[in-house]
Amino acid sequence: EAQVTQNPRYLITVTGKKLTVTCSQNMNHEYMSWYRQDPGLGLRQIYYSMNVEVTDKGDVPEGYKVSRKEKRNFPLILESPSPNQTSLYFCASSFSLGTSGSNEQFFGPGTRLTVL
Amino acid sequence: DAKTTQPPSMDCAEGRAANLPCNHSTISGNEYVYWYRQIHSQGPQYIIHGLKNNETNEMASLIITEDRKSSTLILPHATLRDTAVYYCIASDSWGKLQFGAGTQVVVTP
Numbered sequence: 752e753a754q755v756t757q758n759p760r761y762l763i764t765v766t767g768k769k770l771t772v773t774c775s776q777n778m779n780h781e782y783m784s785w786y787r788q789d790p791g792l793g794l795r796q797i798y799y800s801m802n803v804e805v806t807d808k809g810d811v812p813e814g815y816k817v818s819r820k821e822k823r824n825f826p827l828i829l830e831s832p833s834p835n836q837t838s839l840y841f842c843a844s845s846f847s848l849g850t851s852g853s854n855e856q857f858f859g860p861g862t863r864l865t866v867l
Numbered sequence: 868d869a870k871t872t873q874p875p876s877m878d879c880a881e882g883r884a885a886n887l888p889c890n891h892s893t894i895s896g897n898e899y900v901y902w903y904r905q906i907h908s909q910g911p912q913y914i915i916h917g918l919k920n921n922e923t924n925e926m927a928s929l930i931i932t933e934d935r936k937s938s939t940l941i942l943p944h945a946t947l948r949d950t951a952v953y954y955c956i957a958s959d960s961w962g963k964l965q966f967g968a969g970t971q972v973v974v975t976p
């Protein structure tokens with residue numbers, strides 16, 4: 752089944768304790784992206800990757816890191832989490848942007864993160 | 868990316884068609900209109916997209932006005948499972964998806 756998976760789905764942690772949220776897709780998609788969703792602010796893009804070893808900042812990249820060493824994986828790293836990073840996080844992937852409007856993005860189920 | 872405007876909420880009776888409007892008066896020539904929906908904090912789900920012509924798939928129909936300043940998403944026979952927040956997004960095929968507040972659709976029995 753074609754899908755985007757995220758782990759963990761729920762996480763409660765404390766300020767300053769490094770964590771990684773994994774994202775994996777099995778559709779051979781080139782484009783991958785991370786969003787966060789907060790009440791009243793909607794979904795905002797954190798980082799995106801057009802292909803392996805190519806990453807770029809989205810709208811709210813501060814406090815986050817990403818890597819794209821393999822096509823299928825795009826982990827989100829919080830080196831020193833803070834309470835303002837408490838949010839619902841979504842990973843998304845797309846086959847290839849820029850071709851006939853094919854910006855159909857597939858989203859993962861979400862990771863609910865709480866930083867105390 | 869062009870900004871879109873949607874009503875904050877709308878109700879629809881089960882079995883009836885739901886017509887969701889979206890204004891995108893500043894849309895540029897290379898921007899597509901995309902519709903996604905999000906059911907109760909699940910990951911957003913792609914519905915349909917179009918550039919100029921009307922589009923139809925198994926989920927919905929998309930009607931885009933000739934001047935492309937507005938569009939309507941039509942759910943032909945709404946079910947309770949269609950209760951969700953629906954997002955209209957104008958984006959070129961290279962860009963990120965700029966989600967607004969969307970329209971909360973509640974389908975009632």
